[in-house]
Amino acid sequence: MTELPQDLVELAKEVLTCARAQGKRLVTAESCTGGLIASFLTAVPGSSDVIEGGFVTYSNDAKTRLLGVPRDALATHGAVSDIVASAMAEGALAQVQAQMAVSVTGIAGPGGGGKDKPVGLVFMALAQTDADAVVKRYVFAGTRDDVRRAAVGAALELLLSTLKAEA
Amino acid sequence: MTELPQDLVELAKEVLTCARAQGKRLVTAESCTGGLIASFLTAVPGSSDVIEGGFVTYSNDAKTRLLGVPRDALATHGAVSDIVASAMAEGALAQVQAQMAVSVTGIAGPGGGGKDKPVGLVFMALAQTDADAVVKRYVFAGTRDDVRRAAVGAALELLLSTLKAEA
Numbered sequence: 001m002t003e004l005p006q007d008l009v010e011l012a013k014e015v016l017t018c019a020r021a022q023g024k025r026l027v028t029a030e031s032c033t034g035g036l037i038a039s040f041l042t043a044v045p046g047s048s049d050v051i052e053g054g055f056v057t058y059s060n061d062a063k064t065r066l067l068g069v070p071r072d073a074l075a076t077h078g079a080v081s082d083i084v085a086s087a088m089a090e091g092a093l094a095q096v097q098a099q100m101a102v103s104v105t106g107i108a109g110p111g112g113g114g115k116d117k118p119v120g121l122v123f124m125a126l127a128q129t130d131a132d133a134v135v136k137r138y139v140f141a142g143t144r145d146d147v148r149r150a151a152v153g154a155a156l157e158l159l160l161s162t163l164k165a166e167a
Numbered sequence: 168m169t170e171l172p173q174d175l176v177e178l179a180k181e182v183l184t185c186a187r188a189q190g191k192r193l194v195t196a197e198s199c200t201g202g203l204i205a206s207f208l209t210a211v212p213g214s215s216d217v218i219e220g221g222f223v224t225y226s227n228d229a230k231t232r233l234l235g236v237p238r239d240a241l242a243t244h245g246a247v248s249d250i251v252a253s254a255m256a257e258g259a260l261a262q263v264q265a266q267m268a269v270s271v272t273g274i275a276g277p278g279g280g281g282k283d284k285p286v287g288l289v290f291m292a293l294a295q296t297d298a299d300a301v302v303k304r305y306v307f308a309g310t311r312d313d314v315r316r317a318a319v320g321a322a323l324e325l326l327l328s329t330l331k332a333e334a
Contacts (some may be wrong), residue, residue, distance in 0.1 A: 028202075028223065034209025035195075035202030042201025045277055045311055049277040053229035054221060056195070060218035062263050066233075094188040096229050112210055144212055 005149065011156040012040040012047075018163035019050045019100070025160070028054035029067055029092035029103035030078065032122065037104065038154045047153065052098040068167030080105050082123050082135045089127035100162070101127045102155050107142045122151045126158050134162070172316065178226050178323040179207040179214075185330035186217045186267070193326070194222035196259035196270035199244065204271065219265040221300055224255065234258030248288050249302045256294035260295045267329070268294045269322050275311045289318045292324050295316065301329070 041047055043050035046061055055066050060079055063069040069087040071096035077083045106122030113119035114152045120140040128132040136158060140150040177326040186193055195205045205221035208214055222233050227246055230236040235258040236251055242248045255270035273289030280286035294300040303325060307317040 031200070032205075032209075034195075034214075034218070035205030035221055035223065039200075039206050042199075042223070042225060043312065044317070047201075049223045051201070051223075053233065054202055055219045055233075056174055056202065056209070056217075058215055058220045059217045059264075060207060061198030065246075065263055066220065096232055097226075106281045107284045145210065148210070 008040050008149070008152055008156065009012045009043055009154065011160065013044050014049055015156055015159045015163065016041065016050045017042055018160060018167065022163065022166065023051070024100055024163070025052045025098040026050055027052045027092045027098040027101045028053065029088040029101060030056050031058060031063070031105040031109040033104045033148050033151050033155070034058065036148055037102065037155050040152060041155065050095045055092055063088060066095070068094065078117065078121060080107055080117055080121055082125075082137065085123035085125040086127070086135050089125040089133055091129050093098050093129060100130045100159065101141060102159055103127075104151050106147065108147045110144060122129070122147070123153070123159060124151070124155050126162055128162075135156075136159050139149055175207050175316070175319055175323065176188055176210055178320065178327065180211050182323055182326045182330065183208065183211055183214055183217045185327060185334065190334065191217070191267055191330070192219045192265040192311055193217055194219045194259045194263050194265040194268045196255040196268060197223050197227060198230070198255070198272040199275040200271045200300050200315050200318050200322070203315055204244065204269065207323065208321060211269065216256070219263045222262075222310060230255060240265065242306050245284065247274055247284055247288055247290060249292075249304065252290035252292040252303050253294070253300045256292040256297060256300055260294050267294045267326065269326055270294075271318050271325065272312065273318060275314045276310060289314070289321070290320050291318070293329055295329075301325075
């Protein structure tokens with residue numbers, strides 16, 4: 001069978017090694033990446049000592065029910081927004097026994113884009129139990145698959161850089 | 168970038184087409200596949216009209232907190248058991264607005280296997296709002312990646328055969 005792209009698996013390994021060294025457990029909250037971030041992290045043998053779990057909140061209703069994202073925020077700012085990315089990460093952290101959460105919400109395409117929010121627009125947030133959430137904004141190019149993979153890479157990089165800064 | 172294996176993407180497309188035709192929304196509850204089933208389903212453009220969301224419940228605590236899997240069941244039967252697979256699928260269905268849930272729990276390896284529960288052992292369950300849950304047991308061969316991909320394929324087949332039987 002085709003393997004997962006090796007560069008992302010290597011990045012996932014680094015994230016797990018750093019988190020393990022710091023005794024931190026991770027949780028994911030994914031919209032447009034649809035479980036891909038969790039897939040890459042759990043592709044690594046032994047990941048269960050770091051990965052607590054994850055959420056795929058594809059609908060707005062799931063974002064509210066599972067992660068407590070306020071319906072007002074979804075209505076006012078839209079699902080693809082810094083506010084919602086932040087609320088998703090904070091919400092994931094509140095649900096399970098983990099110290100770091102990463103969230104992703106974006107427009108993977110090919111449909112769903114507009115003038116203000118083009119296809120490829122992705123917001124991601126990193127929340128920690130002992131620090132304020134950090135939110136990043138990206139516009140990735142390419143196909144639906146390209147945008148999703150680029151978002152996975154950026155999310156893993158965000159986890160890794162945060163972990164390294166705290167090592 | 169490397170694409171997802173095309174045979175599984177094609178299978179995911181068929182699942183989405185059948186579910187859409189029946190007006191059914193789906194939710195996933197994954198342990199050893201770690202988000203891969205949700206990833207394949209959401210790789211298909213337009214999947215948001217069928218996919219409600221999903222859970223990656225990697226730890227036992229996450230299985231209980233997020234899906235309501237009884238701690239007794241985990242202690243008595245183990246996380247990799249028909250009882251827990253069934254409870255995961257039923258729990259996912261109870262959390263969101265969906266009509267079908269598929270769950271997977273297994274031992275992807277290379278570690279974690281034993282005499283009674285070898286590496287490659289996977290239980291999966293399909294739960295529906297209007298029918299009893301169905302549980303399947305498999306023993307897949309190969310690497311961690313092979314076992315995970317085989318489990319994704321079997322879960323998509325289980326969704327598809329159930330949907331086709333009800334069409």
